[in-house]
Amino acid sequence: MKKLLGLYLHVPFCMRKCFYCDFLSFTYADASSLEMYTRALALEIAQQGEIYGNRFIVNSVFLGGGTPSLLSAEQLARVLTALSRSFAVAGNCETTMEVNPGVLDERKIETALSLGVNRLSVGAQSFKDESLHTLGRIHTRADILTTCAAARRAGIGNINLDLMFAFPGQTLADWRYTLSEAMALGPEHISFYSLQLEEGTPLWAFVRNGALAETFEDTDREMYRFAVRTLADAGYERYEISNAARPGFRCRHNLKYWSLESYLGLGLGAHSYADGARFSNTEDLDAYIAAAGDTALLRAHEHVNTPFDDISEYMFLGLRRTEGVSEAAYRARFGEDIRARFSKEIERLTDESLLESSDGSLRLTELGVDMSNRVFVAFV
Numbered sequence: 001m002k003k004l005l006g007l008y009l010h011v012p013f014c015m016r017k018c019f020y021c022d023f024l025s026f027t028y029a030d031a032s033s034l035e036m037y038t039r040a041l042a043l044e045i046a047q048q049g050e051i052y053g054n055r056f057i058v059n060s061v062f063l064g065g066g067t068p069s070l071l072s073a074e075q076l077a078r079v080l081t082a083l084s085r086s087f088a089v090a091g092n093c094e095t096t097m098e099v100n101p102g103v104l105d106e107r108k109i110e111t112a113l114s115l116g117v118n119r120l121s122v123g124a125q126s127f128k129d130e131s132l133h134t135l136g137r138i139h140t141r142a143d144i145l146t147t148c149a150a151a152r153r154a155g156i157g158n159i160n161l162d163l164m165f166a167f168p169g170q171t172l173a174d175w176r177y178t179l180s181e182a183m184a185l186g187p188e189h190i191s192f193y194s195l196q197l198e199e200g201t202p203l204w205a206f207v208r209n210g211a212l213a214e215t216f217e218d219t220d221r222e223m224y225r226f227a228v229r230t231l232a233d234a235g236y237e238r239y240e241i242s243n244a245a246r247p248g249f250r251c252r253h254n255l256k257y258w259s260l261e262s263y264l265g266l267g268l269g270a271h272s273y274a275d276g277a278r279f280s281n282t283e284d285l286d287a288y289i290a291a292a293g294d295t296a297l298l299r300a301h302e303h304v305n306t307p308f309d310d311i312s313e314y315m316f317l318g319l320r321r322t323e324g325v326s327e328a329a330y331r332a333r334f335g336e337d338i339r340a341r342f343s344k345e346i347e348r349l350t351d352e353s354l355l356e357s358s359d360g361s362l363r364l365t366e367l368g369v370d371m372s373n374r375v376f377v378a379f380v
């Protein structure tokens with residue numbers, strides 16, 4: 001029987017670099033690099049299709065970035081057509097496109113819809129214009145409303161809003177406002193991440209030179225707990241540390257990452273986990289384009305997981321999910337008892353009130369969510 005596969009397609013261009021960003025993305029300079037990149041990406045899709053296309057059925061696709069909504073309607077069509085020609089795509093495939101408010105028009109949404117995109121992930125981050133300015137985002141609150149309204153008009157029935165909290169200068173009142181504005185738009189899914197200040201970014205420099213104050217850890221946690229309560233009261237189920245959805249709208253693609261299921265990352269610097277190996281592409285844009293989809297040329301790193309690598313990743317990724325790690329699912333996958341392998345770790349973390357066990361599953365406690373890194377390292 002064919003196995004299921006997720007596909008991640010990376011588009012590494014943005015209108016401008018946000019002040020906190022250290023993702024693999026470049027300021028969009030000219031139309032020709034985007035065009036060359038799209039051609040190379042379509043070639044890589046075709047080549048990977050020859051390797052994996054007959055063995056897997058794709059049931060989730062995620063176009064991420066960067067800003068995939070920078071692609072023209074024609075480029076979007078080229079990439080998604082290459083995908084449907086090269087892979088067997090399930091009829092109910094969840095196909096997500098990340099969009100940045102202000103970088104999407106109705107024609108593109110309609111093209112995307114006609115090519116199978118059925119979920120938009122909108123990089124809203126904040127609904128306060130002042131905060132958006134601090135973060136170096138190119139959009140305003142009004143752009144978020146316009147983008148979501150256009151998506152709904154076009155018939156998109158599954159929208160995620162990405163929100164950010166605990167960034168320098170943000171108050172609890174700001175965060176409350178952003179959450180209430182987000183929920184007023186009625187998205188099916190909300191991702192809410194605490195900002196990690198990355199060394200070398202402009203935002204990090206603002207904090208270092210005293211122009212902005214870093215958020216205290218207890219404020220960060222207060223903001224997180226406020227979001228968890230508010231989203232639950234509004235009918236969103238938190239199913240992962242930083243993700244909540246209305247019933248039936250959990251992100252199938254991202255759940256693959258947390259469940260150690262197979263996915264292929266295509267595009268610049270994209271990471272994959274398939275056939276028990278982790279591998280990634282070059283982060284050099286010129287080299288990626290010159291490779292013209294040749295996997296031997298664009299591969300930068302490969303590691304075949306040992307059995308323990310898989311066990312360890314299954315544990316620390318799975319514990320991110322609110323449902324935790326099922327002991328029966330662990331036994332079915334690895335043919336051993338979870339408590340036989342990790343008895344000391346489970347006992348210690350339970351004594352420290354970081355881990356709890358019920359209904360045959362291990363999961364993080366509320367304190368465990370706050371100190372999740374401490375839990376995860378115990379399984380590495």
Ligand code: SF4
Pocket residue numbers: 013014016017018021022023025065066067100123
């Ligand atoms: S839109 Fe996303 S990827 Fe692009 S610069 Fe901003 S944070 Fe980075």
